[in-house]
Amino acid sequence: MAGLYIHIPFCKQACHYCDFHFSTSLKKKSELVNALCKEMVLRKEEIRGPLQTIYFGGGTPSLLDAEDLQQIFKTIDDHFEVVEAPEITLEANPDDLTEAKLIMLAASRINRLSIGVQSFFEEDLKLMNRAHNATEALRCLQLAKQYFDNISIDLIYGMPDMSDARWxxxxxxxxxxxxxxxxxxALTVEPNTALQKFIEKGVVKPVDDAVAQRHFEILLAKMEQAGFENYEFSNFGKPGYFSQNNTAYWTGKPYLGIGPSAHSFDGNTRSWNINNNPKYIKAIAADSLPIERETLSTTDKYNEYVMTGLRTIWGVSLEKIEKDFGLKFRTYVLQQAQKHIEEHLLFLDDDRIVVTKKGKFLSDGLASDLFILNLS
Structure with a gap:
C-alpha cells in the first residue's frame, strides 16, 4: 500500500506563522494543475502497490474547482492502481467552504476534509493573519457536517496572550x-516568517514554551475525557477516525509527493521538488523532473524510525530494530532508553519502547537521545 500527496501551492493570503511553499497569485493555477497531472504520469513507476490514501495538501487545496479535481482524478485513474475504498483528504480553509463548495466537494471523490480552523477566537485569527473570521470557522463546520462524516480540524495552542481558559x-x-x-x-516561530519579525520588533509577545506545555496537558486531558485517542503526538481521533494518511507517514510507508516543494519517500530514498512554481511548471513542460534525491543510510533509517515511532501509540519495536538494523542497534536503543524508563518518560510494552503520558511533550527530545551518529 502507498500514498499519493498532491501539493496545491496557492493561498489567498500569507499566514504570519507559515513557512510552507505557496503563492498568493492564482494566475498560473490552470498551468499548475496541468503540470501536476503530467508529473504524475512521469513518475507513475516510482510507486509500488495500490494507492491507499490520496491527500491534497497546501497551500489551500480548497481553491481548486470541480474541473481541476476531475482532471486530477482522471489522471490518477488512468495511471495508478487505487484500492477499492481509499481515504481521499482535502485540506480546506473555512472561508472557502460555502454550501455550494461543500456540495461540489461531496459530489467528487473527496471523502475526508481537513479544515484549518486554528482558533474560534477573532483575536487569535487576526494575530495569525488567517483569511477567515471566527463566525466563518463555526459556520463552515456546521455546514460541513451536513455533507461529510469524516472531518478533521486544526487547532493551534501556545499563542501569545492565549489564556488557559480560552484554549x-x-x-x-x-x-x-x-x-x-x-x-x-503548538505555535512555532519559523525563520523568516512575519511572526518572527513581529516578535523581534516587540509587536507580538514571544512564544512561551511553558504555556505551550500547559496547553498540551489541557489538550491531552480534554481529548481523553471525550473518548479520543492520541495516536500521534499532534493527532487525536475517535475510534474509526484515525487519519490513514497520517498513520502511513508515521509508520514509514512509501508515498509519492507531486507538486512544487512536495516530498516523496520510497523506503530507501527521499526526494523533494523545487519550491518555485514557474520553474516547476517550466521543467515539467520540458519532461524534466525538478527533483533532488537523497539515499538514506542505515543510520538515517534507524533515526527516522525512532523519531516517528516515539511520536505514536505504537512506539518503537525492538524486534523490528533488530530485524531491520541488527542486534547492535537493538542493544544501543535499550541502553539509551534505560535512564528515561527509570524517570517514567518511556516504558517497555512487551517488545516496544513507548512514551509515557509524562514524557509526551518531550517526545522529540527523547527521540534525539536515542539517535546515533554512527554505529559500526
Missing part, C-alpha cells in the same frame, strides 16, 4: 460540534 473554550467548541478528529499544534 479550553476552543477545545470545548470543537467537541460540542462533534468533530471526530483534531490535529493540534
Amino acid at each position: 479550553q473554550e476552543n477545545l470545548d467548541q470543537a467537541l460540542a460540534l462533534g468533530i471526530p478528529h483534531i490535529s493540534s499544534y
